[in-house]
Amino acid sequence: MSEIQTAQRAARRTRRGRTRGMRSAAPGQNTHLRVPFITRKIPPYDLLGEDALDRIEAAADRMLAEIGIELREDAEAMRLYRDAGAEVRPASGEAWNIRFEPGMLREILRTAPARFTQCARNPANNVEIGGDAMVFAPAYGSPFVMDLDKGRRYGTIEDFQNLVKLAQSSPWLHHSGGTICEPTDVAVNKRHLDMVYAHMRYSDRAFLGSITAPERAADSIEMCRILFGADFVDQNCVIMGNFNTTSPLVLDGVTTAGIRTYAGAGQGSIHLPFLLGGAVSPLTMAGSVAQCLAESMASAALTQLVRPGAPAILAGFLSSMSLRSGSPTFGTPEPALGSLVMGQLARRLQLPLRCAGNFSTSKRPDGQAMQQAMMSMMSAIQGGANYILHTAGFLDGLLSMSYEKFVMDCDMAGALHAYLAGIEVNDDTLGIEALAQNGPGEHLFGTDHTLRHYQTAYWDSALNDDQPYETWEEQGSIDSARRANARWKGILAAYEAPPMNEATDEALKDFIARKKAGMPDAWY
Template sequence: MSETVATARTSRRRGRPVEAARSAAPGQNPHLEVPFISRAIPPYDLVSEESLIKIEATADRIMAEIGIEFREDPETVALFRAAGGTVTDLTQDSWNIRFEPGMIRDILRSAPARFTQHARNPARSVEIGGDAVVFAPAYGSPFVMDLDKGRRYGTIEDFRNFIKLGQSSPWLHHSGGTICEPTDIAVNKRHLDMVLSHIRYSDRAFLGSITAPERAEDSIELCRILFGSDFVDRNCVIMGNFNTTSPLVLDGITTQGIRAYAGAGQGSIHLPFLLGGAVSPLTMAGAVAQCLAETMVSCALTQLVRPGVPAVLGSFLSSMSLRSGSPTFGTAEPALGSLAMGQLARRLNMPLRCAGNFSTSKLPDAQAMQQGMMSMMSAVQSGANYVLHSAGFLDGLLSMSYEKFMLDTDLCGALHSYMRGVTVDDETLGLEALAENGPGQHLFGTAHTLRHYKTAYYDSALDDNQPWETWDEQGGIDAASRANARWKATLAAYEPPPLDPGIDGALQEFVDRKKASMPDAWY
């Protein structure tokens, strides 16, 4: 959409500028701002005990009777062979490994149920596991979009902009990873700029590169410069987000990257990306069983490398349009699957990453928010501990949207309030509010109302709750257009968190030296 068309649409009523959109007041909802959420509502147990046992038994059969294929990483195969896996050579550089029921669960017993990922600002460190919930931006889109310039390939400027927007939001807790692909930088070098950008423009925890083992090592080395080698060896300061190659394959690039993070004592997320009918059964119970098998085996590798290192179970369940073969996101069935995965993760006593703010809509519109809410609520209700894709996901993950990023972070703020639950005590029951003036009298000026009016409800930064007439007189501005004004104002007001100049110089020197050591590669 051209800038002219966008401006005409958003100011259609009175010709007033989009900047008239409401902005958040300073310190809005400060009572909800936390480095991570400690949920006060219980997760929802959807699946019966009998059905959970059946899912686990099917996952065991997948691992024992079908097995997992490993490619181009004999060291990983040797680790699983030594642990008791049954290895069958398929080709010179691929192996099938089968695991007796209970073997992988036994290996996973050393994985922590909860751990800290340290941020360079200690006040921003996050807890992952237990009742802790962490929201992070969307991840992996090659395109970006906004109402002014439309859809285009992402650049390093876009990447940095989204880091700045995330850093500016009190409703995200984690800087994320590959928020969008900076396609203007060579493939073999962009990881250096991405990690350096996370460090410079955010003081939160972040994800490192996983696209090649040497890039994983570079990401960890940058953290050693930032935190100090001894601190990194003793603490989790970075994580990698690893996908299995479904169905039932772990390739060498992935397993070598997993071993790099685990060997350095760093965390990792292990995520099958299951598209029903394509790489997993159409039926959700079967997809969940496959997901459980794949993520458990992938997590188990970390414990063979370094017992006790953080590992996060992952679940990315998606449906498909059977008429076209296109993936569909934000639909009901995968949301139910996320609830089941939450129960299974709790039975394993391990942290979980699942769901997020998913949509296949091409615009930040009603479809986007309806699908996103369906998926995001499944993450919240499932008991997920790390929620990647909490903001910006559009176009089936092909595009990061500036406007949807702002709409989604506002929703994340509301979810902070939702997960606080309901406090019931003499103060919150509010009997005095009714008694002060008696029947038939309003409560606007009562002492109880005056004590609680700033904190009783979540105060959205983007919703327009004015009367229709007022909204119309101010230009009839829709939610996407308010979000458009909001992200621009947020970037204009952004200030980078302080970073020691000596550390910043050492980080830049490392990046420059690594880039100079190799020619550009664009594929």
């Protein structure tokens, strides 16, 4: 019997053999998979041997000791590095070349926690970051949004709020994220207040704060003191900042001042080089990984110089590039391999890791988008990443946040919950009784074993169309992008904001109003 004949026969048996109870199961339910964060049950994949990892670490040490990191316009950060033992050489103007002896940064980073809790305003949604814990968060930083109805356009605060609501509504995301899109209809120097408030009001999950200026970082933390209470914030991580180095090998003063602001308050930070191979890092992936390690360690170490024990996440955003056009490429195999290696290096350092996500350069929520996304996302899953920021919505090389791809990616994230749960092997799951109940040649649809497991044995997509071709055609031949379009609209129509104490809400609004009134609008 051919594979096609076997599949057709199985489909006929399925349609004939379903019981009444099986027909009543809600598609996409998957309630057994819903968790505040994932505890992985499958091991990460170790790509390289110890000798190769030693050579990458040695290359990072040479970069730090022989070339150094350029620090710009932050004399306090320079003092902290110098007092810790780094060699400081004056560069041009308010800039210094900071050089680190091999092993120095690793020693400083020993006080950073290997695993920590970020608290949410709903304690049931607290997340663990590090070790075998994995957290999914939406994509971050797009100036544009797009959907099938209105096309590509600049993001607004309404789009930002909608995307926070979609994230809150997904059982497969664990974190509200940060700058899900840029709300370009709000002044640059004031939009951080509206973004942080949107996370607080329309989600009860953990979130990221502003990092674009140290005073905006301070505002984000102060809003958390209103939401959680000052004493609680001092003793717990309730907010994190996502900080980029300026590659190659530069830390600018705005970044380091922001890092110091978060660390000084005992809050978390992510330390991310954004490396384009051949442009700001070596074209070869081994060199990019070594540079990524060097930059991320130098950035993360600053947190421990400010406040030992402050949460810090090692990170890597590795990207290939089209050498014919100079454009970044996403979802390609080489950066995926690099993410696997970053996982191994993070485990050596005993630091949590952020890397990869559902990356794509496609301009539509199509086959290219999902093929590239899966290549990139699986590298984070297999590599052992602990915090995956770009889990949902990433399109157009991160220039656009797509409503349709957001829900398509969330559906994929649900499948990854099942994948990361692994396979449980015991007398029940081995299923011998299922075969024995009716004997050879008989279907298993009505057996006790099937009825006991049918709701939890397989992940059930809320978005895929798995019907026969004829049924799909009769129902309008609707493709996945159009199904996703209907789905995000339905989610927003049914959305209800999680309750918030009225006095707390008013205090947040008052803080925002006073802050905005105290400065003129700035649009650049």
